[in-house]
Amino acid sequence: MKKINLVLGIHNHQPVGNFDFVFEEAFQKAYLPFLKVHKVHPDIRLAQHFSGILLEWLEKNHPEFIKLLKQSVSKKQVEMLTGGYYEPILPSIPEQDIVGQIVKLTNYVIEKTGYKPSGLWLTERVWEPYLPRPIVRAGVKYTVIDDSHFKSSGLQDQNLLGYYVTEHEGFALNIFPISEKLRYLIPFQPPEKTIKYLRSLATDEGDRLIVFADDGEKFGVWPGTFEQCFENNWLNDFFTLIEQNLDWINLISFDDALSQLKPLGTVYLPTASYREMMEWALPVNAIKEYEGFYHWLKEKNIADYQFNFIKGGFWRNFLAKYPEANNLQKRMLKSSNRFQKLNSKNTELVKARDFIYAGQCNCPYWHGVFGGLYLPHLRNAIYSNLIQADAAMDKVEFKGKEKTGWVKSEIYDYNADGFGEVIVETDRMGLFFSPNKGGSLTELDFKPKAINLIDTMTRRQEAYHQKLYEMNLNQHNSGKGEKVASIHDLVLTKEEGLEKYLNYDWYNRTSLIDHFLHPDVDLKQFAQAQYREQGDFVNQPYNVKIVNKDESAEINLERNGHVWIGSEFVPLYVGKKILVGPGADSFTAKYTLKNTNNSAIELWFGVEFATSLLAGNAADRNYIIPGVELEKTNLASIGSVKNVKKIFLRDDWLGIQVGFEVNRTAAIWRFPIETISMSEAGFERVYQCSVIMPHWKIVLEPGNSWTVVIKESIEQL
């Protein structure tokens, strides 16, 4: 009888910072029903991976689930895989953290299930060839990777019925190819099709192996799959059918496959992740070109193996594509490096290490068809963990200075963009300035609440935005009852008319951005980034000098730039002196504008600030302008006000109030930054931050200067 070996593997994960109701929904719709169906099929062996985050949540919220899981393990129904505890993209984190995160999950899995995993779930299957070193050092024997990675090396389907050995510096790791074909059959096609496919691969020798491994959320969470898998009994039918064919399908665990079968050979995989992700990692124009080329090739009916030579981009370029992702990742490296430099044996630092690990969860570091980077609550969770890590390390590094407070400032290229940044840290705050980009403030950490208040996104073109124009919005596809489509084929939207919100920024949204407006500009134009800027200060280099004093740090940012006055581009000096003191929950920026020309100039000067408080249109998030009654006060509202000196953004949910105060009465514009991005559930509009801009119309005589002091302060409610 012709036989074949089969491994079935399931990966389950929820990101750090995800809403509790999302965990619960995934539990009710996927994890629990899956386990229940599995339970009544004792002969079905599965490999299961749960990220540490999810396993912790399950233990806390549904301890009975962990018990059931442990039972399945003891009955050998389930073998457990390890992975990075907080599901980090491995090459995005330092090598010692890769080892640490894997060991942490391995130990946790042993503790909770009694199973000692020797296989690793590779986060998002993002592979780089140096990874065997940290992975093997963490005690892992094998991992599972998409077959497309292997095909990139010139191997073909017939070469992939088994497993291979790869290595780096002699650290040898076994790697199992995941069948893309099975990924598209399960659970989207009738179970018989899987059986038929397996039958076509079975041989007399029976030494072939094929691996299915995919997200557990595909069984219940993805649109239409709950109905498919559980209401229509797909999963039960599938398991039943497998059981009926166990005479020739040898359902085997990874661990057993490794000890019973020989490797097919040695192979080296290039930098790769799954096919779709490699496309998303391309620059936006390249995605369009790639898609066009790909469809053209499809039309030409080229052979499957020829598609193996077609490759998209490289995961790490999400960092080049999105400065926000880059800053997040480099911020994380900064905390991790700091941890390494401090004595890592210090027990007080164990907490810091766990915060750093939690701050490495992959989800907001990139963006494809899932919301990822565009989701403020996920980014916030990362920053929150990293700031808590820093606060824990502060306790060690600045021991004894708790009462007086402290300030430390330095300049270096923390985000590896080729230009030095100024980083000011105090016992209360962290401020990151980019002298090269308009002397702007790119990060504002408030340690008591562990929040970065400038954690926003810039509105950029995404390749998929085109679909918003193209799609017929009347054809909403709820997926219900219909044949279940793969998530990649769906075009859904949560709101109609989203294309009207598609504004693209020409500079990065941060704070302390110095604008000189054309007299005709109005608030709407400005909010849409479709206005005439007269100066060259927004994203051009400022010179910087740091003056460290005992009591405070002083950052002097200066630019001798230009403004358009009529048809002339005339010189203008802008200086901003930032003062940050110890123990303070505020900083001040003292601006000096100087007219170095021979004639008077009229300026319309504004300083832009971003504040990200997680939700805009909520009853407990509001603007307050003392003495002014606003029509709409929520943080997603747009509006302007004149002759004021103060404005507050109050967030009762977070318990925080951010205030801006100027020493000259100003007009203030306020508006939200909202992005249109893709998530599993379709297109959605996401509130990223509120922008406020105090502004002044100034006439500046030759040789004269004009000054204003702006103070941003944070208050705990």
Next chain:
Amino acid sequence: MKKINLVLGIHNHQPVGNFDFVFEEAFQKAYLPFLKVHKVHPDIRLAQHFSGILLEWLEKNHPEFIKLLKQSVSKKQVEMLTGGYYEPILPSIPEQDIVGQIVKLTNYVIEKTGYKPSGLWLTERVWEPYLPRPIVRAGVKYTVIDDSHFKSSGLQDQNLLGYYVTEHEGFALNIFPISEKLRYLIPFQPPEKTIKYLRSLATDEGDRLIVFADDGEKFGVWPGTFEQCFENNWLNDFFTLIEQNLDWINLISFDDALSQLKPLGTVYLPTASYREMMEWALPVNAIKEYEGFYHWLKEKNIADYQFNFIKGGFWRNFLAKYPEANNLQKRMLKSSNRFQKLNSKNTELVKARDFIYAGQCNCPYWHGVFGGLYLPHLRNAIYSNLIQADAAMDKVEFKGKEKTGWVKSEIYDYNADGFGEVIVETDRMGLFFSPNKGGSLTELDFKPKAINLIDTMTRRQEAYHQKLYEMNLNQHNSGKGEKVASIHDLVLTKEEGLEKYLNYDWYNRTSLIDHFLHPDVDLKQFAQAQYREQGDFVNQPYNVKIVNKDESAEINLERNGHVWIGSEFVPLYVGKKILVGPGADSFTAKYTLKNTNNSAIELWFGVEFATSLLAGNAADRNYIIPGVELEKTNLASIGSVKNVKKIFLRDDWLGIQVGFEVNRTAAIWRFPIETISMSEAGFERVYQCSVIMPHWKIVLEPGNSWTVVIKESIEQL
């Protein structure tokens, strides 16, 4: 006036172990005339890279050249680049060796030229994204990489007029894209075409930068280029034309470009090397498919940017493609790891470290259009250095045992192929056995002469072999006087009728390979690997047991396999017990064949041995069979002899004689293994090793055993 910045860079290298006359020829035809022409163009600034190997050779053989170079440096005509001292493929060697090799070359360059390099020549432009860490740790600020690498990340020509920043774990490295367009213009097209191209890129801002960087051997060594560059004055004309246009071409050094120009942004490059090499790294069938697909796309006239999505293989897969390259690289890792484990501060070990570094020279680790791996003298140089490194480490590790000698044996998967190897080391020899592949002997190091005597190649199909059939051999293309073709377009051959030598082996050529021949087999069939094998012992697993005794190591290899007797596949036991003693320049293999069937069986048993002595058809390399007068005695000869007990392979040039002695009179076959491979100069036949096979016709009664003892010994002449 529209301006542009231009960097010109030249990379010069000769491999470890290359013949002295090749160095000298390259010196006379390329390095010297280039420098002389450059000398008379004082305004032409160049970046120059010399591998440490070549720089050492120049200093020893042409110290006047180094003086001239130093003068050019002091006149700021030349900036020097660093690199790996022995030009290793960086990702093929351990990270600490990357750092060590770069620091070694940097120091040497400073010492010899007075220039402190801050840029790195990346060997063969083989890039992996973790490299910034060791490269930056070695004190390097930038490197130069093919623009095709950048295009793989979705960037296009217009994005590549400058330099970028990349990083790993925050180690930031600047990277300059090399223009592929300029690589094909210089020196193959009239100089005016380069000027015209530069003109098309120049802008009013003048802040664009374009980089030419390529092999110095393209100026004089490659076919036809000496005539082109020097006899026809191409280089002088080119420099003159550049000089005439220095009002708008800002010829700049890399170092100055780095300090004067800003980076264009951040980018991450995937695993890549130059386009052609990525094709060569594919498995042979995939190369054919890739070429077919590529040509089809060319015919369809797809756009340049679309070709950026077409990618070949990955450098490391040369190791998967050629077990010989894998064994070489893992052997090197083994020595390097051993060095790390010993106290690296020990001054006696500095020598060992340099031998290891020299053993990392890239050339024989891969094979494309250059001979590389197929060239025995290059492989030999690597093994020689590694064996010398081991001998130097022996002195430290086995101090005090010089008189008695010593033996050490262990089993582990040194070459990361998924199966354990047996490694026996003594004060005199090193023996590597592969139990999984027929219990064969894959490496035989003789330490006193620092040679691996089983350093051969298996004859495999290469994608380019097809051209041998296709080419019209009458159309030899000498390249003389004609338009100079790029090396990739040439089809040359050093010998006619090479296609007749195309034999492909079905098992790896090593020693102690156990054959059972069909009665009809003759020597020619066997030599061509086109014969009927009756047993399953050649490349199937043997069980292994190591018995370590004080006086010797005993390796017991056993297989209960089968032989075809008529139409029956009957069981047969083959055992071979290997004995290796301390201080000995020999080992013995005691074979036992046992008939476990109920009837007598007739066997034709032979044991194959490979011996590689660098040259076959040479007057000072000969077979000697005591008492027998051979018609041809050179090591490339084919022949058979009967009723002998001894055969010797004598190499007077190496001063070594390898002997085989059996305790039963045997017939012996002998023949050479010759490969047909590609080199710069075209197809060539290369002698790889001599195979000898003592063989016996045996009738084995049921339950009976038959034994023979074979001794291989090495004698210094």
